[in-house]
Amino acid sequence: MPDSALDPRSAAVTERADRATDPEGAEDTAPDGAEAPADAAGRAGAEEVAGRVAVVTDSTADLPSSLAGAVRVVPLEVRLGDRVVRDGVDIGPGELSAAIADRRLDVQTSRPTPEAFAETYRDLLAAGASAVVSVHLSRELSGTWDAARLAAEEVDPGRVRVVDSRALGMGLGFAVLAADRAAAEGADPADVEAAAAAVAARCRVIFCVDELDRLRRGGRIGTAAAVLGTVLAVKPLLHLVDGRITALEKVRTSARATQRLVEHAVAAAGAEADLAVHHLGVPERAEELADRLAERLPASPRPVVSEISAVIGAHVGNGALGVVVVPRA
Template identity: 50%
Template structure:
């Protein structure tokens, strides 16, 4: 058999790619009106304004890891998850992996969305090519470390409510009507630049992506209920990074609940 790659539903991977490389995706959870719903499995509400989210339990991860380990026929499992500073998923994953022994290698992507997804995909391709467990793990670590994520949101309330940014940053944006450009640094979402308007924020976002990109860059544009805004970013990036292949994905429920409608983000990584 081959090494099996596991991730969580924040990876934003196209289902066709998940099926092609037999990537195992553990659903994150959305709690709405007292119901515990699994992203990608259960029908989720369209209005995410009042929902809360949670990661998978150690028991859920243990079940998926065990099945993946069995299917690998002893070759092992590489599990790549969203940043431990954004979710409790890592702690649950660590608990599950420790109970199953050395066959499970964990990677903290220090990212999410395609900052996670690019690492997962590269690891899955290495596994499909017959690479050893250590090499698959290395590929995931390398791509994850290269990933840079920039984000602009319409309102900071959603991120503040979910504890993903500090209260001071949220109040700054609200009180001064700022449109800050945020980015992930070592797995934590922090302020990158302050701007006064969404137009200026979009310009800074694109400038930041171009500065981070280089030859062979992997680029993904994400949005939540903002296809036109995302489309304009794609056009600008295509002009300034003509050799880069730019993919576009709407954020699913869990990430969408934290960034709110109107949010746009871009991930740049290198394989």
């Protein structure tokens, strides 16, 4: 989601993500009992990118290490009271969920610094990467894309490309995986960027939240929408439109919200799609949603299921449930 300082078709995509425990807002923390994001600090595995285009993303992509391959992940930050942690490195969804429940503890998020991106880009180029394609969450939601752009201009604008996915979560993650697959197959920087952009353009991100006020305070939705959800006790379904969070429809119950998530996802998927289910603190509802999607879309791989990153979770709050749909071309 926007930060307060706050952006495949391969068989690997069919894997189920291990349950992570964290989401964007101040800086990263290590996930509790979750599969750590691969190369979250952006340092290990430099040999994997020698002679090819390197792909970089940020921690809001929610990429489990089992899928990430050679992708470098630069963490955003989460502030828990007076403690600052790196998303996906120092904090997991479980700790974040507890912090959100403790309303005495202020939870905020922030983008990575341009220096963090510049260090990653220099590291990859020094390791032999021919170029870097850096794909990030929507610039409408975060300053992450802008920080990456500033770093690219400083390091080498001719060899570092920065892409606004206009998505988040596995909407961003699927675009990153497509870029990494193209890079591994020897594509040039323009084609790697195009692979990410093509997937991002087909992506639908649809979700519901229990705590609209967090999105309002973070500037992600307007005051009127937040008041509507609180006063009328409705559960708005939200989606991303041109990279912005927009109201889709209103429902009265969690059961109805899940049903409408299924119906919207099935309508968006077409004959076959890559799918992901994200949640914060509601694993049973997430598994139910994944089961229903698998039943309704038998030609598609089973959805990747994971808890959202600490940065995203800080904005959507406990009880958030969503689906990402990328129809296959």
